[in-house]
């Protein structure tokens with residue numbers, strides 16, 4: 001199978017799918033290839049903070065202005081992916097009042113609304129905050145659901161003519177003299193290899209940018225930084241909590257749906273694929289963040305995970321936090337590389353739309369088209385759909401099988417119907433793909449009690465009987481799950497984990513997975 | 524059951540739950556209606572979705588009867604029914620309670636009055652048109668018989684009776700509202716059986732225990748009533764043990780005053796509170812002076828109320844009954860009668876209560892007993908309603924089995940209880 005397209009996009013994260021959508025809205029055909037599922041890169045492994053820009057206001061006013069502008073746009077175009085929680089920048093005695101004063105001034109200059117709060121007011125709003133706080137400032141931070149955001153960008157792009165191939169990896173670039181004329185790809189599930197011819201190739205692979213560039217003998221100055229995060233079983237606060245001090249590690253708590261996400265660390269990484277959360281990072285995050293929420297230590301954590309950020313190198317800096325979190329759009333043709341290859345990397349989830357806009361602007365300009373961007377006004381398809389915790393809780397009202405309301409995942413109240421709808425769409429190919437598209441397995445038991453129900457459903461639809469069937473898929477899932485749970489396995493989580501283990505091993509007689517079969521299977 | 528060292532705040536209980544779903548198999552309500560998602564989901568599950576700052580949406584929380592069967596099976600020790608109660612309290616605080624609920628929970632206030640005028644009140648309560656009106660206006664289901672009032676009340680009877688002579692160690696008795704105004708014979712039997720065990724009975728001042736208030740999530744008033752009772756009873760318990768014959772009142776006094784309502788003095792009180800059969804059985808087992816029983820050749824079925832299971836004291840009534848010669852008593856294999864106190868009187872919940880009770884009805888039908896015995900007045904009402912059979916408190920039968928000096932007649936179980944069918 002050989003394909004052909006005008007614009008080929010590599011990478012199905014927020015940036016890649018954002019570009020596909022932007023181009024489709026301008027009527028330019030594109031084809032996107034992603035080696036895993038949509039959110040398998042940093043877009044599915046971040047803290048989910050809808051920045052107000054406050055974090056950057058003092059040190060990087062440009063980034064702050066960019067954030068607040070995108071913040072306002074995303075609230076408009078993707079309201080269903082956003083919880084407008086607001087955020088507090090909390091000053092502890094050791095943070096001092098000076099930074100707070102600077103912070104308020106800098107936010108003002110960047111156009112970020114602030115509301116200074118006394119310790120009493122802040123504690124009334126967030127009772128779990130430390131009584132030691134000397135003040136807080138409210139800003140329009142929020143929480144963003146990157147999974148829905150990315151999947152809907154992709155869905156909208158497809159409905160407007162873009163083509164998308166997931167589980168399809170770029171293995172080489174095709175050169176035609178001084179131009180890049182396409183890519184060689186391999187289907188990671190069927191192992192089928194084929195070529196795709198394209199006029200433009202956009203490298204939107206984030207932390208993998210240099211992997212792609214190396215295929216053309218190129219390289220850009222990119223540092224990789226691993227950030228680890230912890231998830232609690234319940235929400236710790238109603239608002240995002242930040243430390244009011246220069247950005248550092250372990251200073252943000254983001255309420256996200258039923259849980260809170262604590263983060264992050266920042267450690268140099270060599271490889272965007274192989275890394276883990278270390279015990280030292282877990283201890284650091286709990287210690288550091290318990291300055292803001294003192295009784296954090298007794299909290300039940302359900303999972304630890306990490307992501308890798310691509311940070312654009314500028315000369316002579318060692319601390320990754322001072323490296324620009326801005327993005328770069330590089331036309332390799334105009335800097336002594338082959339023509340037709342563009343790299344867009346760096347940035348934040350916050351700026352994915354802006355990154356896509358700049359990339360599409362560039363492509364249009366080169367194509368000689370004058371179609372303006374409209375992603376800042378065109379709402380995403382699901383916008384307007386209820387997504388609040390209350391709406392989800394109400395699902396319990398129609399939970400009988402007869403009413404098609406059977407609940408597959410009790411912790412996150414995911415109805416069978418939601419999974420059925422995804423299967424009907426026919427786009428998912430692996431267990432993880434389903435998990436990326438629902439909150440199934442994201443709750444207290446982390447899928448321990450619901451993934452086998454899901455497999456039952458897949459079996460019913462005979463989707464699980466390829467390549468070893470549901471047993472193999474289940475083992476693959478449990479291994480992945482274990483990686484996330486192991487770092488935070490103490491106290492109350494431990495008790496439940498023992499129960500789950502005894503169910504799988506003692507009742508289901510499941511033996512450890514055979515070597516060489518990681519990941520889920522075809523679903 | 525693992526006990527956490529210090530009480531876990533309600534919002535953190537989802538952390539304690541291990542998601543095992545054991546409680547789901549125990550809940551009588553979710554067994555019969557899909558409208559109630561069951562303890563795991565309604566309790567720790569839903570808690571992760573609730574926000575203190577926002578109005579509740581989980582209206583199904585009002586369907587929890589508070590039977591506490593879930594709590595008794597939870598391996599992690601999650602006080603699920605308590606979570607539900609708090610959620611119900613918040614929900615009803617926001618939505619407001621109906622006039623009916625306002626009225627029903629005050630039955631202790633008009634009970635005395637109704638008892639005094641029972642000659643007028645009882646026939647009225649029996650009248651079709653009255654029941655129809657109560658149904659239409661107050662949504663008190665007309666298919667449910669209303670308990671009749673008795674005059675004189677137990678309290679008055681106790682005060683005016685000829686107390687037996689002689690000393691003996693004293694014991695205090697908490698009779699509860701229903702015994703006082705609707706089922707005085709239970710109180711009389713309790714007093715007689717205690718006396719037959721060589722005890723001198725005193726009846727301290729007391730009020731409604733407040734459990735009906737919990738049923739409508741009115742914690743503030745439940746606490747008020749509890750506080751008054753603790754004040755009255757503490758003086759008593761500083762010298763005496765207190766026995767109760769109503770399981771639900773006993774559960775409230777012993778388990779809710781402290782852990783749920785945080786009433787000062789509750790722990791001290793709880794230590795000296797006993798279920799009457801638990802207390803009597805203790806006397807028998809410790810070889811203390813105990814009454815002997817004469818044969819009662821009857822086939823009896825004993826039903827263990829949910830709240831008795833929550834008391835976690837085994838089935839002392841059954842053990843005592845087994846000491847009555849000739850009495851062929853066996854345990855009814857059913858979980859819950861379904862009434863849930865005032866719950867089953869409410870029109871919108873009548874069907875659920877009926878459906879839950881089906882198991883019990885069938886189990887009893889299989890046993891074909893002459894008589895049914897159970898400690899809780901709610902269960903007694905429900906079983907009478909479901910089966911039409913005679914249902915007594917175990918102490919009533921024990922009283923009838925007492926071997927009395929100089930008494931020739933073999934007494935058969937009392938007919939004294941007049942029940943409006």
Ligand SMILES: Cc1cc2nc3c(=O)[nH]c(=O)nc-3n(C[C@H](O)[C@H](O)[C@H](O)COP(=O)(O)OP(=O)(O)OC[C@H]3O[C@@H](n4cnc5c(N)ncnc54)[C@H](O)[C@@H]3O)c2cc1C
Nearest residue numbers: 011013014015035041042043046047049170206227349350
């Ligand atoms: C720890 C951490 C916390 C963060 N927190 C926040 C936050 O709170 N708020 C915020 O706004 N931003 C945050 N970010 C930044 C944000 O997650 C990223 O900037 C954003 O997700 C990048 O999206 P992307 O599409 O550019 O890259 P990615 O999401 O990484 O997408 C790249 C994709 O390319 C695919 N790919 C790679 N190689 C190939 C190949 N050969 N063939 C085909 N496909 C390939 C990968 O599978 C991947 O899916 C955080 C990042 C990290 C690491």
Ligand code: SF4
Nearest residue numbers: 550587588590591593
């Ligand atoms: S108290 Fe009874 S009705 Fe309520 S959830 Fe528990 S078992 Fe069910």
Ligand code: SF4
Nearest residue numbers: 540541543544546597
């Ligand atoms: S029995 Fe207890 S631990 Fe198990 S699901 Fe129910 S509440 Fe949770």
